[in-house]
Amino acid sequence: MKFRLATVAWSVIYLLLLLSLLTPLRIFTVFLLIVPGVVLFSSLPFKGFLIHVIPVLLIIALQDVYLLLPAIYFLIPALLMGRVYKKGAPAFQALMTGTGVILAELLVVLLIATYTFGFDLSQYLRDQAAISANLVQQILNGNPMLPGMNWTAEDTQRLGTMMIGKVPYVLILTSFLLAVITHALTRPALSSLDVPVRKMKPAREWRLPRALIWYYLLAIVFEWVAMSSDSSWVQAVSVSMLPLIHACFIIQTIGFIYFWTHSRNMSPVIAVLLSLVVLVFQPLRIIGIIDLAFPLREAITRSKK
Template identity: 85%
Template sequence: MKFRLATVAWSVIYLLLLLTLLTPLKIITVFLLIVPGAVLFSSLHFKGFLIHVMPALLILALLDVYSLLLAIYFLIPSMLMGRIYKRGGSSFQALMTGMGVILAEFLVVLLIATYSFGFDLSQYLRDQAAITENIVQQILSANPMLSGTNWTAEDTQQLGTMLIGRVPYVLIVTSFLLAVITHALVRPALSSLDVPVRKMKPAREWRLPRALIWYYLLAIVIEWIASSSNGSWIQMVSISMLPLVHACFTIQTIGFVYFWMHSRKMSSVIALLLSLVVLIVPPLRIIGIIDLAFPLREAITRSKK
Protein backbone atom coordinates (compact mmCIF):
# COMPACT_ATOMS: atom_id res chain seq x y z
CA MET A 1 0.00 0.00 0.00
CA LYS A 2 3.00 2.29 -0.27
CA PHE A 3 3.66 5.04 -2.78
CA ARG A 4 5.64 3.56 -5.61
CA LEU A 5 6.58 4.34 -9.15
CA ALA A 6 3.81 2.07 -10.48
CA THR A 7 1.04 3.97 -8.66
CA VAL A 8 2.46 7.28 -9.88
CA ALA A 9 2.43 5.84 -13.41
CA TRP A 10 -1.23 4.91 -12.96
CA SER A 11 -2.06 8.45 -11.84
CA VAL A 12 -0.37 9.74 -15.02
CA ILE A 13 -2.39 7.26 -17.09
CA TYR A 14 -5.50 8.51 -15.32
CA LEU A 15 -4.65 12.12 -16.21
CA LEU A 16 -4.07 11.21 -19.86
CA LEU A 17 -7.41 9.38 -20.02
CA LEU A 18 -9.15 12.38 -18.47
CA LEU A 19 -7.60 14.69 -21.04
CA THR A 20 -8.99 12.53 -23.85
CA LEU A 21 -12.47 13.57 -22.65
CA LEU A 22 -11.73 16.89 -24.37
CA THR A 23 -11.17 15.11 -27.70
CA PRO A 24 -13.18 12.82 -30.02
CA LEU A 25 -11.18 9.90 -28.57
CA LYS A 26 -13.51 9.93 -25.55
CA ILE A 27 -15.84 7.61 -27.49
CA ILE A 28 -13.20 4.89 -26.97
CA THR A 29 -11.35 5.93 -23.81
CA VAL A 30 -14.55 6.29 -21.77
CA PHE A 31 -14.58 2.47 -21.58
CA LEU A 32 -11.18 2.58 -19.82
CA LEU A 33 -11.87 5.43 -17.44
CA ILE A 34 -12.85 3.27 -14.46
CA VAL A 35 -9.63 1.23 -14.56
CA PRO A 36 -7.01 3.65 -13.11
CA GLY A 37 -9.27 4.71 -10.24
CA ALA A 38 -10.00 1.09 -9.32
CA VAL A 39 -6.29 0.19 -9.40
CA LEU A 40 -5.30 3.19 -7.28
CA PHE A 41 -8.11 2.72 -4.76
CA SER A 42 -7.23 -0.96 -4.36
CA SER A 43 -3.48 -0.43 -3.94
CA LEU A 44 -3.45 2.70 -1.75
CA HIS A 45 -4.94 3.97 1.47
CA PHE A 46 -7.72 6.50 0.95
CA LYS A 47 -5.45 9.47 1.65
CA GLY A 48 -2.89 8.22 -0.85
CA PHE A 49 -5.66 7.62 -3.36
CA LEU A 50 -6.80 11.25 -3.06
CA ILE A 51 -3.22 12.50 -3.44
CA HIS A 52 -2.93 10.55 -6.69
CA VAL A 53 -6.27 11.44 -8.31
CA MET A 54 -6.97 14.98 -7.09
CA PRO A 55 -4.24 16.69 -9.19
CA ALA A 56 -5.62 15.02 -12.34
CA LEU A 57 -9.17 16.10 -11.48
CA LEU A 58 -8.07 19.68 -10.73
CA ILE A 59 -6.24 19.94 -14.06
CA LEU A 60 -9.34 18.71 -15.87
CA ALA A 61 -11.55 21.15 -13.91
CA LEU A 62 -9.39 24.06 -15.08
CA LEU A 63 -9.83 22.96 -18.69
CA ASP A 64 -13.51 21.94 -18.74
CA VAL A 65 -15.82 21.67 -15.73
CA TYR A 66 -18.39 19.56 -17.64
CA SER A 67 -15.75 16.90 -18.35
CA LEU A 68 -14.98 16.95 -14.62
CA LEU A 69 -18.58 15.86 -13.93
CA LEU A 70 -18.09 12.93 -16.31
CA ALA A 71 -14.82 12.03 -14.55
CA ILE A 72 -16.55 12.01 -11.15
CA TYR A 73 -19.32 9.90 -12.66
CA PHE A 74 -16.82 7.15 -13.50
CA LEU A 75 -14.79 7.63 -10.32
CA ILE A 76 -17.69 6.36 -8.18
CA PRO A 77 -17.71 2.79 -9.63
CA SER A 78 -13.90 2.90 -9.57
CA MET A 79 -13.92 3.41 -5.82
CA LEU A 80 -16.65 0.84 -5.12
CA MET A 81 -15.04 -1.86 -7.27
CA GLY A 82 -11.64 -0.98 -5.81
CA ARG A 83 -13.05 -1.32 -2.30
CA ILE A 84 -14.16 -4.88 -3.06
CA TYR A 85 -10.74 -5.78 -4.49
CA LYS A 86 -9.00 -4.26 -1.46
CA ARG A 87 -11.16 -6.24 0.97
CA GLY A 88 -10.54 -9.50 -0.86
CA GLY A 89 -14.04 -9.80 -2.31
CA SER A 90 -14.77 -12.15 -5.17
CA SER A 91 -14.35 -11.14 -8.79
CA PHE A 92 -18.03 -11.92 -9.38
CA GLN A 93 -19.00 -9.52 -6.58
CA ALA A 94 -16.80 -6.81 -8.08
CA LEU A 95 -18.36 -7.33 -11.52
CA MET A 96 -21.94 -7.24 -10.25
CA THR A 97 -21.21 -4.20 -8.07
CA GLY A 98 -19.62 -2.32 -10.94
CA MET A 99 -22.47 -3.15 -13.29
CA GLY A 100 -25.14 -2.26 -10.72
CA VAL A 101 -23.53 1.06 -9.77
CA ILE A 102 -23.05 2.14 -13.39
CA LEU A 103 -26.66 1.27 -14.21
CA ALA A 104 -27.89 3.11 -11.11
CA GLU A 105 -25.89 6.17 -12.15
CA PHE A 106 -27.49 6.06 -15.59
CA LEU A 107 -30.92 6.18 -13.96
CA VAL A 108 -29.93 8.95 -11.52
CA VAL A 109 -28.64 11.07 -14.40
CA LEU A 110 -31.92 10.46 -16.22
CA LEU A 111 -33.83 11.46 -13.08
CA ILE A 112 -31.89 14.73 -12.81
CA ALA A 113 -32.28 15.46 -16.51
CA THR A 114 -36.03 14.75 -16.35
CA TYR A 115 -36.99 16.77 -13.28
CA SER A 116 -34.33 19.49 -13.34
CA PHE A 117 -34.06 20.17 -17.07
CA GLY A 118 -37.39 18.87 -18.37
CA PHE A 119 -35.75 16.22 -20.53
CA ASP A 120 -38.13 13.54 -21.83
CA LEU A 121 -36.20 10.55 -23.14
CA SER A 122 -39.26 8.90 -24.69
CA GLN A 123 -40.13 12.05 -26.62
CA TYR A 124 -36.49 12.52 -27.62
CA LEU A 125 -36.38 9.03 -29.13
CA ARG A 126 -39.66 9.64 -30.95
CA ASP A 127 -38.19 12.87 -32.33
CA GLN A 128 -35.19 10.91 -33.55
CA ALA A 129 -37.56 8.50 -35.26
CA ALA A 130 -39.25 11.48 -36.97
CA ILE A 131 -35.86 12.79 -38.13
CA THR A 132 -35.13 9.33 -39.53
CA GLU A 133 -38.46 9.45 -41.36
CA ASN A 134 -37.50 12.74 -43.05
CA ILE A 135 -34.12 11.36 -44.11
CA VAL A 136 -35.68 8.17 -45.49
CA GLN A 137 -38.34 10.19 -47.35
CA GLN A 138 -35.64 12.33 -48.97
CA ILE A 139 -33.71 9.22 -50.04
CA LEU A 140 -36.85 7.63 -51.47
CA SER A 141 -37.78 10.80 -53.35
CA ALA A 142 -34.29 11.23 -54.80
CA ASN A 143 -34.08 7.65 -56.07
CA PRO A 144 -36.53 6.81 -58.90
CA MET A 145 -35.92 3.08 -58.40
CA LEU A 146 -37.45 3.37 -54.91
CA SER A 147 -40.43 5.47 -55.94
CA GLY A 148 -42.85 2.67 -55.08
CA THR A 149 -41.56 2.41 -51.53
CA ASN A 150 -43.33 4.45 -48.86
CA TRP A 151 -42.41 5.27 -45.27
CA THR A 152 -45.61 5.74 -43.34
CA ALA A 153 -46.42 7.41 -40.03
CA GLU A 154 -47.02 3.95 -38.63
CA ASP A 155 -43.44 3.01 -39.52
CA THR A 156 -42.22 6.06 -37.62
CA GLN A 157 -44.30 5.14 -34.59
CA GLN A 158 -43.01 1.57 -34.65
CA LEU A 159 -39.41 2.81 -34.89
CA GLY A 160 -39.93 5.15 -31.91
CA THR A 161 -41.48 2.33 -29.87
CA MET A 162 -38.62 0.02 -30.80
CA LEU A 163 -36.01 2.60 -29.74
CA ILE A 164 -37.73 3.13 -26.39
CA GLY A 165 -37.97 -0.62 -25.83
CA ARG A 166 -34.25 -1.10 -26.54
CA VAL A 167 -33.15 1.46 -23.93
CA PRO A 168 -33.05 -1.01 -20.99
CA TYR A 169 -31.07 -3.50 -23.07
CA VAL A 170 -28.55 -0.84 -24.10
CA LEU A 171 -28.16 0.40 -20.51
CA ILE A 172 -27.66 -3.09 -19.10
CA VAL A 173 -25.26 -4.24 -21.82
CA THR A 174 -23.24 -1.00 -21.58
CA SER A 175 -23.01 -1.30 -17.78
CA PHE A 176 -21.97 -4.94 -18.03
CA LEU A 177 -19.41 -4.20 -20.75
CA LEU A 178 -17.83 -1.39 -18.70
CA ALA A 179 -17.60 -3.65 -15.64
CA VAL A 180 -16.10 -6.55 -17.62
CA ILE A 181 -13.48 -4.37 -19.33
CA THR A 182 -12.56 -2.84 -15.98
CA HIS A 183 -12.17 -6.20 -14.25
CA ALA A 184 -10.21 -7.71 -17.15
CA LEU A 185 -7.64 -4.88 -16.94
CA VAL A 186 -7.61 -4.30 -13.17
CA ARG A 187 -6.91 -7.90 -12.18
CA PRO A 188 -3.48 -8.22 -13.91
CA ALA A 189 -2.61 -4.63 -12.92
CA LEU A 190 -3.21 -5.39 -9.24
CA SER A 191 -1.25 -8.63 -9.52
CA SER A 192 1.74 -6.61 -10.72
CA LEU A 193 1.33 -4.39 -7.64
CA ASP A 194 1.26 -7.46 -5.35
CA VAL A 195 -2.42 -6.91 -4.51
CA PRO A 196 -4.12 -10.34 -4.47
CA VAL A 197 -7.36 -10.63 -6.44
CA ARG A 198 -9.55 -13.68 -6.09
CA LYS A 199 -10.30 -15.59 -9.25
CA MET A 200 -13.80 -15.87 -10.59
CA LYS A 201 -15.69 -18.70 -8.91
CA PRO A 202 -16.57 -21.68 -11.11
CA ALA A 203 -20.04 -21.41 -12.59
CA ARG A 204 -21.40 -24.17 -10.33
CA GLU A 205 -20.77 -21.90 -7.31
CA TRP A 206 -22.60 -18.87 -8.70
CA ARG A 207 -25.22 -17.90 -6.14
CA LEU A 208 -26.77 -14.48 -5.91
CA PRO A 209 -28.12 -12.95 -2.67
CA ARG A 210 -31.57 -14.18 -1.66
CA ALA A 211 -32.56 -10.51 -1.28
CA LEU A 212 -32.88 -10.49 -5.07
CA ILE A 213 -36.36 -11.96 -4.57
CA TRP A 214 -37.37 -8.75 -2.76
CA TYR A 215 -35.85 -6.64 -5.54
CA TYR A 216 -37.99 -8.62 -7.97
CA LEU A 217 -41.12 -7.83 -5.98
CA LEU A 218 -40.04 -4.17 -5.80
CA ALA A 219 -39.56 -4.12 -9.58
CA ILE A 220 -43.09 -5.47 -10.05
CA VAL A 221 -44.48 -2.75 -7.73
CA ILE A 222 -42.55 -0.05 -9.63
CA GLU A 223 -43.88 -1.43 -12.93
CA TRP A 224 -47.42 -1.21 -11.53
CA ILE A 225 -46.84 2.42 -10.47
CA ALA A 226 -45.25 3.27 -13.82
CA SER A 227 -48.23 1.88 -15.73
CA SER A 228 -50.44 4.60 -14.22
CA SER A 229 -47.83 7.37 -14.36
CA ASN A 230 -46.83 9.78 -17.10
CA GLY A 231 -43.38 10.35 -15.61
CA SER A 232 -40.59 9.49 -18.03
CA TRP A 233 -38.16 8.67 -15.24
CA ILE A 234 -40.36 6.22 -13.32
CA GLN A 235 -41.20 4.45 -16.58
CA MET A 236 -37.49 4.20 -17.44
CA VAL A 237 -36.70 2.80 -13.98
CA SER A 238 -39.45 0.24 -14.48
CA ILE A 239 -38.34 -0.95 -17.91
CA SER A 240 -34.69 -0.99 -16.78
CA MET A 241 -35.08 -2.68 -13.40
CA LEU A 242 -37.08 -5.74 -14.46
CA PRO A 243 -34.70 -6.78 -17.28
CA LEU A 244 -31.78 -6.39 -14.86
CA VAL A 245 -33.44 -8.62 -12.27
CA HIS A 246 -34.36 -11.10 -15.00
CA ALA A 247 -30.71 -11.14 -16.11
CA CYS A 248 -29.69 -11.94 -12.52
CA PHE A 249 -32.17 -14.82 -12.38
CA THR A 250 -30.75 -16.10 -15.67
CA ILE A 251 -27.24 -16.07 -14.16
CA GLN A 252 -28.58 -17.95 -11.12
CA THR A 253 -30.21 -20.51 -13.43
CA ILE A 254 -26.94 -21.08 -15.31
CA GLY A 255 -25.16 -21.53 -11.98
CA PHE A 256 -27.73 -24.15 -10.98
CA VAL A 257 -27.35 -25.95 -14.32
CA TYR A 258 -23.58 -26.23 -13.81
CA PHE A 259 -24.11 -27.35 -10.20
CA TRP A 260 -26.59 -30.01 -11.30
CA MET A 261 -24.30 -31.32 -14.05
CA HIS A 262 -21.33 -31.33 -11.66
CA SER A 263 -23.30 -33.24 -9.01
CA ARG A 264 -24.14 -35.87 -11.62
CA LYS A 265 -20.53 -35.91 -12.84
CA MET A 266 -21.63 -35.00 -16.36
CA SER A 267 -19.56 -33.17 -18.95
CA SER A 268 -19.24 -29.40 -18.75
CA VAL A 269 -20.01 -29.35 -22.47
CA ILE A 270 -23.55 -30.51 -21.66
CA ALA A 271 -23.79 -27.79 -19.01
CA LEU A 272 -22.67 -25.23 -21.60
CA LEU A 273 -25.30 -26.41 -24.10
CA LEU A 274 -28.02 -26.28 -21.46
CA SER A 275 -26.87 -22.78 -20.48
CA LEU A 276 -27.29 -21.69 -24.08
CA VAL A 277 -30.84 -23.07 -23.95
CA VAL A 278 -31.45 -20.97 -20.82
CA LEU A 279 -30.28 -17.87 -22.68
CA ILE A 280 -32.45 -18.66 -25.70
CA VAL A 281 -35.57 -19.51 -23.65
CA PRO A 282 -35.98 -16.67 -21.10
CA PRO A 283 -38.89 -18.28 -19.13
CA LEU A 284 -36.39 -20.89 -17.88
CA ARG A 285 -35.08 -18.22 -15.48
CA ILE A 286 -37.85 -19.40 -13.15
CA ILE A 287 -35.40 -22.16 -12.17
CA GLY A 288 -33.13 -19.44 -10.80
CA ILE A 289 -36.02 -17.94 -8.85
CA ILE A 290 -36.79 -21.34 -7.29
CA ASP A 291 -33.09 -21.91 -6.59
CA LEU A 292 -32.94 -18.60 -4.72
CA ALA A 293 -36.19 -18.99 -2.82
CA PHE A 294 -35.75 -22.64 -1.77
CA PRO A 295 -32.72 -24.83 -0.83
CA LEU A 296 -32.84 -26.61 -4.19
CA ARG A 297 -29.12 -27.40 -4.36
CA GLU A 298 -29.08 -28.76 -0.82
CA ALA A 299 -32.00 -31.02 -1.73
CA ILE A 300 -30.07 -32.39 -4.72
CA THR A 301 -27.00 -33.00 -2.54
CA ARG A 302 -29.05 -34.79 0.13
CA SER A 303 -30.79 -36.98 -2.47
CA LYS A 304 -27.41 -38.22 -3.68
CA LYS A 305 -26.48 -39.28 -0.17
Protein backbone atom coordinates in the same frame (compact mmCIF):
# COMPACT_ATOMS: atom_id res chain seq x y z
CA MET B 1 10.08 2.60 -4.62
CA LYS B 2 8.87 0.42 -7.46
CA PHE B 3 5.40 0.37 -5.94
CA ARG B 4 5.38 4.18 -5.61
CA LEU B 5 6.52 4.70 -9.20
CA ALA B 6 3.82 2.31 -10.42
CA THR B 7 1.05 4.21 -8.63
CA VAL B 8 2.38 7.53 -9.94
CA ALA B 9 2.31 6.00 -13.43
CA TRP B 10 -1.34 5.09 -12.90
CA SER B 11 -2.04 8.70 -11.86
CA VAL B 12 -0.51 9.87 -15.14
CA ILE B 13 -2.60 7.32 -17.05
CA TYR B 14 -5.70 8.60 -15.24
CA LEU B 15 -4.85 12.19 -16.22
CA LEU B 16 -4.29 11.26 -19.87
CA LEU B 17 -7.55 9.33 -20.03
CA LEU B 18 -9.48 12.30 -18.65
CA LEU B 19 -7.79 14.68 -21.08
CA SER B 20 -8.68 12.33 -23.93
CA LEU B 21 -12.33 13.24 -23.32
CA LEU B 22 -11.55 16.51 -25.11
CA THR B 23 -10.57 14.56 -28.23
CA PRO B 24 -12.35 12.14 -30.60
CA LEU B 25 -10.58 9.32 -28.74
CA ARG B 26 -13.23 9.62 -26.02
CA ILE B 27 -15.33 7.11 -27.96
CA PHE B 28 -12.84 4.44 -26.85
CA THR B 29 -11.19 5.83 -23.71
CA VAL B 30 -14.50 6.35 -21.89
CA PHE B 31 -14.63 2.57 -21.36
CA LEU B 32 -11.28 2.71 -19.50
CA LEU B 33 -11.91 5.63 -17.15
CA ILE B 34 -12.89 3.53 -14.12
CA VAL B 35 -9.74 1.40 -14.21
CA PRO B 36 -7.14 3.88 -12.82
CA GLY B 37 -9.41 4.84 -9.93
CA VAL B 38 -9.94 1.20 -8.97
CA VAL B 39 -6.22 0.42 -9.18
CA LEU B 40 -5.22 3.44 -7.07
CA PHE B 41 -7.92 2.98 -4.44
CA SER B 42 -7.26 -0.76 -4.10
CA SER B 43 -3.47 -0.47 -3.88
CA LEU B 44 -3.13 2.59 -1.63
CA PRO B 45 -4.35 3.70 1.79
CA PHE B 46 -7.04 6.35 1.56
CA LYS B 47 -4.66 9.26 2.23
CA GLY B 48 -2.28 7.97 -0.42
CA PHE B 49 -5.19 7.66 -2.84
CA LEU B 50 -6.13 11.31 -2.26
CA ILE B 51 -2.51 12.41 -2.73
CA HIS B 52 -2.49 10.72 -6.15
CA VAL B 53 -5.97 11.73 -7.34
CA ILE B 54 -6.41 15.32 -6.11
CA PRO B 55 -3.55 16.72 -8.27
CA VAL B 56 -5.09 15.00 -11.29
CA LEU B 57 -8.48 16.61 -10.57
CA LEU B 58 -6.86 20.02 -10.08
CA ILE B 59 -5.06 19.80 -13.42
CA ILE B 60 -8.30 18.73 -15.08
CA ALA B 61 -10.16 21.66 -13.49
CA LEU B 62 -7.54 24.11 -14.79
CA GLN B 63 -7.81 22.61 -18.27
CA ASP B 64 -11.62 22.47 -18.40
CA VAL B 65 -13.70 22.68 -15.24
CA TYR B 66 -16.53 20.70 -16.87
CA LEU B 67 -14.21 17.70 -17.11
CA LEU B 68 -14.65 17.33 -13.35
CA LEU B 69 -18.17 16.02 -13.94
CA PRO B 70 -17.15 12.85 -15.85
CA ALA B 71 -14.13 12.50 -13.55
CA ILE B 72 -16.35 12.35 -10.46
CA TYR B 73 -18.92 10.26 -12.33
CA PHE B 74 -16.41 7.49 -13.06
CA LEU B 75 -14.67 7.87 -9.71
CA ILE B 76 -17.75 6.75 -7.76
CA PRO B 77 -17.93 3.20 -9.19
CA ALA B 78 -14.13 3.07 -8.99
CA LEU B 79 -14.24 3.70 -5.24
CA LEU B 80 -16.97 1.13 -4.64
CA MET B 81 -15.39 -1.57 -6.80
CA GLY B 82 -12.01 -0.81 -5.21
CA ARG B 83 -13.57 -1.22 -1.77
CA VAL B 84 -14.78 -4.69 -2.77
CA TYR B 85 -11.29 -5.66 -3.96
CA LYS B 86 -9.74 -4.26 -0.78
CA LYS B 87 -12.02 -6.41 1.37
CA GLY B 88 -10.93 -9.50 -0.58
CA ALA B 89 -14.52 -10.17 -1.62
CA PRO B 90 -15.31 -12.44 -4.60
CA ALA B 91 -14.70 -10.97 -8.04
CA PHE B 92 -18.34 -11.59 -8.93
CA GLN B 93 -19.37 -9.22 -6.14
CA ALA B 94 -17.10 -6.53 -7.58
CA LEU B 95 -18.61 -7.08 -11.01
CA MET B 96 -22.19 -6.81 -9.72
CA THR B 97 -21.30 -3.79 -7.57
CA GLY B 98 -19.82 -1.99 -10.55
CA THR B 99 -22.78 -2.83 -12.77
CA GLY B 100 -25.32 -1.71 -10.17
CA VAL B 101 -23.54 1.56 -9.36
CA ILE B 102 -23.03 2.51 -13.01
CA LEU B 103 -26.67 1.73 -13.79
CA ALA B 104 -27.81 3.82 -10.81
CA GLU B 105 -25.64 6.71 -12.02
CA LEU B 106 -27.14 6.51 -15.51
CA LEU B 107 -30.62 6.72 -13.99
CA VAL B 108 -29.60 9.68 -11.82
CA VAL B 109 -28.23 11.48 -14.87
CA LEU B 110 -31.51 10.80 -16.64
CA LEU B 111 -33.39 12.15 -13.61
CA ILE B 112 -31.35 15.37 -13.62
CA ALA B 113 -31.79 15.78 -17.37
CA THR B 114 -35.54 15.23 -17.05
CA TYR B 115 -36.33 17.58 -14.17
CA THR B 116 -33.59 20.18 -14.59
CA PHE B 117 -33.35 20.51 -18.37
CA GLY B 118 -36.80 19.22 -19.35
CA PHE B 119 -35.36 16.33 -21.33
CA ASP B 120 -37.96 13.74 -22.36
CA LEU B 121 -36.24 10.50 -23.31
CA SER B 122 -39.35 8.93 -24.79
CA GLN B 123 -40.05 11.92 -27.02
CA TYR B 124 -36.38 12.12 -28.02
CA LEU B 125 -36.43 8.51 -29.18
CA ARG B 126 -39.67 9.06 -31.08
CA ASP B 127 -38.08 12.05 -32.81
CA GLN B 128 -35.06 9.92 -33.71
CA ALA B 129 -37.43 7.27 -35.06
CA ALA B 130 -39.11 9.91 -37.23
CA ILE B 131 -35.73 11.08 -38.57
CA SER B 132 -34.77 7.49 -39.35
CA ALA B 133 -38.15 6.96 -41.03
CA ASN B 134 -37.58 9.97 -43.30
CA LEU B 135 -34.18 8.62 -44.33
CA VAL B 136 -35.67 5.20 -45.07
CA GLN B 137 -38.44 6.77 -47.12
CA GLN B 138 -35.93 8.79 -49.14
CA ILE B 139 -33.98 5.61 -49.87
CA LEU B 140 -37.15 3.82 -50.93
CA ASN B 141 -38.21 6.71 -53.16
CA GLY B 142 -34.79 6.89 -54.82
CA ASN B 143 -34.53 3.16 -55.51
CA PRO B 144 -36.26 2.08 -58.74
CA MET B 145 -35.88 -1.54 -57.64
CA LEU B 146 -38.43 -0.94 -54.85
CA PRO B 147 -41.45 0.65 -56.55
CA GLY B 148 -44.53 1.34 -54.47
CA MET B 149 -42.86 0.64 -51.14
CA ASN B 150 -43.67 3.23 -48.49
CA TRP B 151 -42.75 3.75 -44.86
CA THR B 152 -46.02 4.46 -43.06
CA ALA B 153 -46.76 6.39 -39.87
CA GLU B 154 -47.56 3.08 -38.20
CA ASP B 155 -44.08 1.85 -39.08
CA THR B 156 -42.58 4.96 -37.49
CA GLN B 157 -44.66 4.47 -34.36
CA ARG B 158 -43.60 0.83 -34.08
CA LEU B 159 -39.95 1.85 -34.50
CA GLY B 160 -40.25 4.47 -31.75
CA THR B 161 -41.93 1.98 -29.41
CA MET B 162 -39.24 -0.58 -30.12
CA MET B 163 -36.47 1.96 -29.40
CA ILE B 164 -38.09 2.95 -26.10
CA GLY B 165 -38.46 -0.70 -25.14
CA LYS B 166 -34.75 -1.30 -25.73
CA VAL B 167 -33.67 1.49 -23.36
CA PRO B 168 -33.41 -0.68 -20.23
CA TYR B 169 -31.40 -3.33 -22.04
CA VAL B 170 -29.02 -0.70 -23.42
CA LEU B 171 -28.56 0.80 -19.93
CA ILE B 172 -27.95 -2.60 -18.36
CA LEU B 173 -25.65 -3.79 -21.15
CA THR B 174 -23.62 -0.57 -21.01
CA SER B 175 -23.26 -0.82 -17.22
CA PHE B 176 -22.30 -4.49 -17.37
CA LEU B 177 -19.81 -3.92 -20.21
CA LEU B 178 -18.06 -1.11 -18.31
CA ALA B 179 -17.84 -3.29 -15.18
CA VAL B 180 -16.49 -6.28 -17.14
CA ILE B 181 -13.84 -4.21 -18.92
CA THR B 182 -12.83 -2.63 -15.61
CA HIS B 183 -12.50 -5.99 -13.86
CA ALA B 184 -10.64 -7.58 -16.78
CA LEU B 185 -8.01 -4.80 -16.79
CA THR B 186 -7.87 -4.18 -13.05
CA ARG B 187 -7.11 -7.74 -11.95
CA PRO B 188 -3.76 -8.09 -13.80
CA ALA B 189 -2.86 -4.50 -12.90
CA LEU B 190 -3.38 -5.13 -9.19
CA SER B 191 -1.55 -8.45 -9.42
CA SER B 192 1.48 -6.62 -10.81
CA LEU B 193 1.30 -4.36 -7.73
CA ASP B 194 1.20 -7.41 -5.44
CA VAL B 195 -2.41 -6.73 -4.49
CA PRO B 196 -4.31 -10.04 -4.39
CA VAL B 197 -7.57 -10.15 -6.31
CA ARG B 198 -9.78 -13.20 -6.17
CA LYS B 199 -10.66 -14.96 -9.39
CA MET B 200 -14.19 -15.36 -10.63
CA LYS B 201 -15.87 -18.39 -9.11
CA PRO B 202 -16.67 -21.30 -11.43
CA ALA B 203 -20.10 -20.87 -13.02
CA ARG B 204 -21.46 -23.82 -11.01
CA GLU B 205 -20.88 -21.79 -7.81
CA TRP B 206 -22.77 -18.70 -8.97
CA ARG B 207 -25.46 -17.97 -6.41
CA LEU B 208 -27.15 -14.62 -5.90
CA PRO B 209 -28.63 -13.40 -2.59
CA ARG B 210 -32.08 -14.81 -1.80
CA ALA B 211 -33.18 -11.22 -1.08
CA LEU B 212 -33.38 -10.79 -4.85
CA ILE B 213 -36.85 -12.38 -4.65
CA TRP B 214 -38.03 -9.44 -2.50
CA TYR B 215 -36.42 -6.95 -4.88
CA TYR B 216 -38.34 -8.63 -7.67
CA LEU B 217 -41.63 -8.14 -5.85
CA LEU B 218 -40.68 -4.52 -5.11
CA ALA B 219 -39.92 -3.94 -8.81
CA ILE B 220 -43.35 -5.30 -9.75
CA VAL B 221 -45.03 -2.91 -7.29
CA PHE B 222 -42.93 -0.03 -8.65
CA GLU B 223 -44.05 -0.93 -12.17
CA TRP B 224 -47.69 -0.66 -11.08
CA VAL B 225 -46.98 2.79 -9.65
CA ALA B 226 -45.18 3.86 -12.84
CA MET B 227 -48.20 2.93 -14.97
CA SER B 228 -50.15 5.80 -13.45
CA SER B 229 -47.24 8.26 -13.56
CA ASP B 230 -46.56 10.80 -16.31
CA SER B 231 -42.88 11.12 -15.36
CA SER B 232 -40.55 9.76 -18.03
CA TRP B 233 -37.88 9.25 -15.36
CA VAL B 234 -40.18 7.11 -13.19
CA GLN B 235 -41.10 5.10 -16.27
CA ALA B 236 -37.43 4.70 -17.22
CA VAL B 237 -36.57 3.45 -13.72
CA SER B 238 -39.52 1.09 -13.84
CA VAL B 239 -38.60 -0.45 -17.19
CA SER B 240 -34.97 -0.74 -16.06
CA MET B 241 -35.56 -2.46 -12.72
CA LEU B 242 -37.34 -5.57 -13.96
CA PRO B 243 -34.95 -6.31 -16.86
CA LEU B 244 -32.02 -5.93 -14.44
CA ILE B 245 -33.56 -8.40 -12.02
CA HIS B 246 -34.48 -10.70 -14.91
CA ALA B 247 -30.81 -10.61 -15.97
CA CYS B 248 -29.87 -11.66 -12.42
CA PHE B 249 -32.32 -14.57 -12.61
CA ILE B 250 -30.76 -15.62 -15.93
CA ILE B 251 -27.32 -15.61 -14.27
CA GLN B 252 -28.74 -17.73 -11.45
CA THR B 253 -30.27 -20.12 -14.00
CA ILE B 254 -26.95 -20.50 -15.83
CA GLY B 255 -25.23 -21.15 -12.51
CA PHE B 256 -27.77 -23.87 -11.73
CA ILE B 257 -27.29 -25.45 -15.18
CA TYR B 258 -23.52 -25.65 -14.65
CA PHE B 259 -24.07 -27.08 -11.16
CA TRP B 260 -26.51 -29.70 -12.45
CA THR B 261 -24.33 -30.78 -15.39
CA HIS B 262 -21.26 -30.91 -13.13
CA SER B 263 -23.09 -33.03 -10.54
CA ARG B 264 -24.07 -35.44 -13.33
CA ASN B 265 -20.52 -35.50 -14.77
CA MET B 266 -21.78 -34.16 -18.10
CA SER B 267 -19.60 -32.50 -20.69
CA PRO B 268 -19.09 -28.73 -20.23
CA VAL B 269 -20.26 -28.36 -23.82
CA ILE B 270 -23.76 -29.38 -22.70
CA ALA B 271 -23.72 -26.66 -20.05
CA VAL B 272 -22.68 -24.09 -22.65
CA LEU B 273 -25.42 -25.15 -25.08
CA LEU B 274 -28.08 -25.11 -22.36
CA SER B 275 -26.90 -21.68 -21.24
CA LEU B 276 -27.30 -20.39 -24.79
CA VAL B 277 -30.86 -21.75 -24.79
CA VAL B 278 -31.55 -19.80 -21.59
CA LEU B 279 -30.15 -16.61 -23.13
CA VAL B 280 -32.34 -17.02 -26.22
CA PHE B 281 -35.48 -18.29 -24.45
CA GLN B 282 -35.44 -15.95 -21.45
CA PRO B 283 -38.64 -17.23 -19.74
CA LEU B 284 -36.45 -20.13 -18.60
CA ARG B 285 -35.19 -17.72 -15.93
CA ILE B 286 -38.00 -19.22 -13.85
CA ILE B 287 -35.44 -21.94 -13.03
CA GLY B 288 -33.25 -19.31 -11.39
CA ILE B 289 -36.20 -17.99 -9.40
CA ILE B 290 -36.98 -21.50 -8.13
CA ASP B 291 -33.30 -22.08 -7.38
CA LEU B 292 -33.26 -18.93 -5.26
CA ALA B 293 -36.52 -19.60 -3.46
CA PHE B 294 -35.99 -23.32 -2.77
CA PRO B 295 -32.90 -25.47 -1.99
CA LEU B 296 -32.78 -27.09 -5.43
CA ARG B 297 -29.03 -27.67 -5.42
CA GLU B 298 -29.09 -29.27 -1.99
CA ALA B 299 -31.89 -31.58 -3.17
CA ILE B 300 -29.81 -32.61 -6.21
CA THR B 301 -26.79 -33.27 -4.00
CA ARG B 302 -28.85 -35.41 -1.60
CA SER B 303 -30.47 -37.37 -4.44
CA LYS B 304 -27.05 -38.14 -5.91
CA LYS B 305 -25.90 -39.55 -2.59
